[in-house]
Amino acid sequence: MGRNDLPANKLEQILGERFGIEILNAMGMAIVVLDPNFNVIWANREYRKLQEKPEDNIVGKKCYEISFGHNKPCTEEACAVIRTLRTKKNSKGLKVIKRGGEEKYLDVYSFPLAGPRAKLSYVVEVLQDNTQLYKLVELSDRLTAFASHELKTPLATIHQLATIVRQMDLSPEKRKVLLGRITSRSQHGLKTVENFLIYSKIKAGELEITPRKVNFYRDVLEKVLDFQKEYTLKKGMRFILNVPKDLEVICDADYVEVIYNNLLINAIRYGEESTEIFIGYNDKGDRYHYFSVATVSEPIPKEDREVIFKRYVTTRKDGSGIGLDVARELIGKHGGKIWVEPCYFLAGKHLWEETAGQEDKDKMKEGNNFVFTILKKLKET
Amino acid sequence: MSSEAKILVIDDDPDVVEALKIILKMESYRVLSAFNGEKGLEKVRQENPDLIILDLLLPKGDGDVICRELKGDPRYADIPILVLTAVAKKVNAKLFPEHKIRSLPADDYVDKPIQPQDLVDRVKKLLARSRSKEGDKI
Numbered sequence: 001m002g003r004n005d006l007p008a009n010k011l012e013q014i015l016g017e018r019f020g021i022e023i024l025n026a027m028g029m030a031i032v033v034l035d036p037n038f039n040v041i042w043a044n045r046e047y048r049k050l051q052e053k054p055e056d057n058i059v060g061k062k063c064y065e066i067s068f069g070h071n072k073p074c075t076e077e078a079c080a081v082i083r084t085l086r087t088k089k090n091s092k093g094l095k096v097i098k099r100g101g102e103e104k105y106l107d108v109y110s111f112p113l114a115g116p117r118a119k120l121s122y123v124v125e126v127l128q129d130n131t132q133l134y135k136l137v138e139l140s141d142r143l144t145a146f147a148s149h150e151l152k153t154p155l156a157t158i159h160q161l162a163t164i165v166r167q168m169d170l171s172p173e174k175r176k177v178l179l180g181r182i183t184s185r186s187q188h189g190l191k192t193v194e195n196f197l198i199y200s201k202i203k204a205g206e207l208e209i210t211p212r213k214v215n216f217y218r219d220v221l222e223k224v225l226d227f228q229k230e231y232t233l234k235k236g237m238r239f240i241l242n243v244p245k246d247l248e249v250i251c252d253a254d255y256v257e258v259i260y261n262n263l264l265i266n267a268i269r270y271g272e273e274s275t276e277i278f279i280g281y282n283d284k285g286d287r288y289h290y291f292s293v294a295t296v297s298e299p300i301p302k303e304d305r306e307v308i309f310k311r312y313v314t315t316r317k318d319g320s321g322i323g324l325d326v327a328r329e330l331i332g333k334h335g336g337k338i339w340v341e342p343c344y345f346l347a348g349k350h351l352w353e354e355t356a357g358q359e360d361k362d363k364m365k366e367g368n369n370f371v372f373t374i375l376k377k378l379k380e381t
Numbered sequence: 382m383s384s385e386a387k388i389l390v391i392d393d394d395p396d397v398v399e400a401l402k403i404i405l406k407m408e409s410y411r412v413l414s415a416f417n418g419e420k421g422l423e424k425v426r427q428e429n430p431d432l433i434i435l436d437l438l439l440p441k442g443d444g445d446v447i448c449r450e451l452k453g454d455p456r457y458a459d460i461p462i463l464v465l466t467a468v469a470k471k472v473n474a475k476l477f478p479e480h481k482i483r484s485l486p487a488d489d490y491v492d493k494p495i496q497p498q499d500l501v502d503r504v505k506k507l508l509a510r511s512r513s514k515e516g517d518k519i
Contacts, residue, residue, distance in 0.1 A: 157396045160494040164400050167497050174403055181396050234395030235416060269393075270440065273416055298441075 030106075030127040033113070036085055038062045038073055041122060050106075050127065052099055063125070067097050080110040084123050088112045095127065105134035146322055147196055154189035158182050184230055191261060195326050198258060202329045209252035209333045211378040216247040221279070224260040228268065236274035243281040249289055250378040255330045262323035263293045263370050271295035275345070275365070288336060288373035296367040299342050309338060327372070335375030343369035386508050389413045389430035391421035391447070392465065393439050397493075401434060404497045405504070418442020422450070425457055432507055435487070436465045445485055452486040459514065461488040461507040465495070 021044075024031055030047035032040055040058050048054045051066050063081065064070045076082040080093035095106040106127045113122040161182050165175060201207040214220065225239055232238060249256075267277050275296040282290035300308065309328045324338075331338045344364040388410050390401045398414045405412045413428055415421035419441040425433065433451070437444035444464065451457045464487040488510075489503050 153394070156493065157394060160397060160400055163494050164403060164497055168404070168407070170403070178400070178403070181399060185396060231395065234399070273420060 030129070032063065032125045032127075034063055034081060034123045034125060036120065036123070038064060038081070040066070047127070050099070050104075050129065067095065080108045081123050081125055084110040084112050085120065088114075088120050103131070104129055105131045143322075150192045150196075150322070151189060154185045154192065158185050158189070161185070187227070191258075195258065195262070195322060198255075198330070199322055199326050202326070207329070207333065209255055209330075210381045211250045211252055211334070212380055213248055213250050214253045216249045216251075216281075217243055217245045219253045220249075220251075220256050220260065224257055224264065225279075227261065228264045231268045232277065235268060235271070237268060237271060238276055240276045240278050243279060243291075247281060247289075249374060250376070250380055251334055251374055255333070256374070259327045259330050259372065260293070262327045263372075265323060267293055267295040267297075267370075270297045271367075272297060272365070278369075287376055289376060290371060290373055292369055292371045294343050294345075294367055294369035296345050296365045299366045300340055300368050305340050308340065331372045331374070335378060336373035338370065338372040340368050340370050343367050385409060385411055386431040387411045387413065387428060388432045388434060388504065389415065389421070389424055389428065390434045391415045391418070391424075391439065391444070392434070392436040393417060394436075397436070397465075401495070401500070404495070404500055408501055408504075410504070416440075418444070418447050421447060425451060425460070429457075430460060431511065432504060433460055433462045434465065434491075434504075435462055448485050448487050459511065461511050462486075463488065463503060463507060464490045465493055466490045 025045045027044065028046060030044065030050045032043040032047045035041055040061055040063060043058055045054075048056070048058065051058070053066065058066055062073075064073050068074070073079065073082060076086065078093070078095075080091040083089075083091040083093075089112065091110045093108045093110075095108045097104050097106065107130050109126045109128075111124045111126070112120050113124055114120060161178050164170075165178050165182075170178070198207065221241070221243060225241075264277070271277060272295075278292070278294040280292040280294065282292070284290060309324050328338050343366075345367055346364045388405055390398050390405075390412060391414075392398050392401070393416050395416065398416070402412045402414070413424055413430060415424045417440040421433075421435070421439070422442065424430070435444045435448060439447075448462055448464065451460065451462065464485060488507055491500055491503055
């Protein structure tokens with residue numbers, strides 16, 4: 001012990017009991033003292049806050065009533081306190097409670113407090129809210145699953161096509177067709193990897209765009225349409241373009257290409273066979289360029305129209321939920337927004353919801369129109 | 382039933398459809414295709430194929446539902462159905478666990494990636510069986 005150190009009991013005397021309680025209250029962890037019948041003897045401020053009962057007198061109430069609204073104790077498997085009561089040893093566990101409609105993940109540590117004659121009198125339960133940490137781990141697991149899922153499809157198809165080329169005695173023409181498909185599917189696989197790389201850059205806050213004035217038709221659309229052409233043809237779909245050929249836009253052409261590719265992959269995947277994909281442009285005379293991709297497809301329900309742009313959200317069982325999130329982030333970097341609205345199609349024409357009358361709507365095919373904006377006056381780099 | 386038998390491939394991946402077309406056409410089969418469940422059923426009703434090759438994970442009506450629907454309909458129950466499985470069995474085990482696949486009323490199963498000769502053998506066997514059933518009826 002150094003010269004300036006005080007013995008613990010001396011320190012307690014000087015500071016007093018009140019000070020100890022203040023320390024426990026000041027800690028960022030929830031602390032509760034329970035008797036062997038699970039009654040609360042004392043709880044610090046953080047515990048009351050966590051249980052959303054800051055003003056209530058929770059002393060004397062059962063911990064399982066407070067945490068879960070149950071009328072009987074949890075199982076030993078689920079409860080660190082019960083284990084401590086049985087073993088008289090420290091224990092730890094995980095508790096998941098619902099507060100404000102959201103799940104909270106709490107790491108729980110319980111410690112035995114011995115009374116006179118070493119009889120177990122109380123259990124101290126310390127709860128640390130690690131919700132963010134658990135959610136991050138969960139998100140990371142999901143990302144891995146999604147990345148694998150997205151890459152699985154092109155790789156499985158490449159494998160399939162290569163098996164045929166290798167095992168079958170094909171004519172040079174057929175061999176050429178299949179090798180062309182292999183090349184194209186590898187390119188799609190690469191685009192998927194690119195999406196994930198962009199995604200990780202976005203999440204690390206490292207994604208910078210380099211806006212330059214480009215001919216939108218030539219420098220963005222032609223490249224995208226060329227890349228997607230084969231897929232549309234395979235499904236008997238075709239593009240209808242309504243974008244001025246001389247349109248100049250200040251944007252990062254590479255990233256806008258990614259935006260379009262992500263929208264078109266969905267349009268082709270979920271669009272009805274043998275229909276048109278409408279690629280449009282609108283200048284409403286305000287600060288934004290308006291771009292759109294409309295397809296005949298099962299309408300996205302109203303309640304899903306916002307959430308589909310959130311990370312990992314997909315309403316389709318074969319989707320990954322990353323494409324639209326990446327598109328939204330890239331559009332945000334261009335000072336714009338993205339949304340989806342219902343639309344209607346009649347005899348090769350695409351109509352907006354507001355311009356299609358109810359009578360017409362009954363005769364028309366329904367679809368989805370993805371609209372995104374880019375700020376007109378982006379600063380060139 | 383001759384080699385010109387009509388085979389309907391229901392799969393949402395255009396490249397897989399293309400691959401199957403190449404394999405089957407080399408055996409002189411007539412190959413039709415549909416890219417989703419709904420269109421697949423439509424084509425069955427329109428074309429009354431001699432055999433169906435069916436993927437399980439499909440937009441607008443999963444393969445298992447289609448398989449049960451067709452086998453439960455006396456008009457189409459005799460059409461042999463060959464289910465494509467491997468991806469489902471190993472990767473999408475949650476959606477299509479193996480016991481679920483094996484409980485389907487399908488006539489045979491083929492693992493992806495498809496081995497061309499294996500597919501051709503299974504198709505031939507199914508068509509021959511179907512042909513002998515038809516013969517028995519006559």
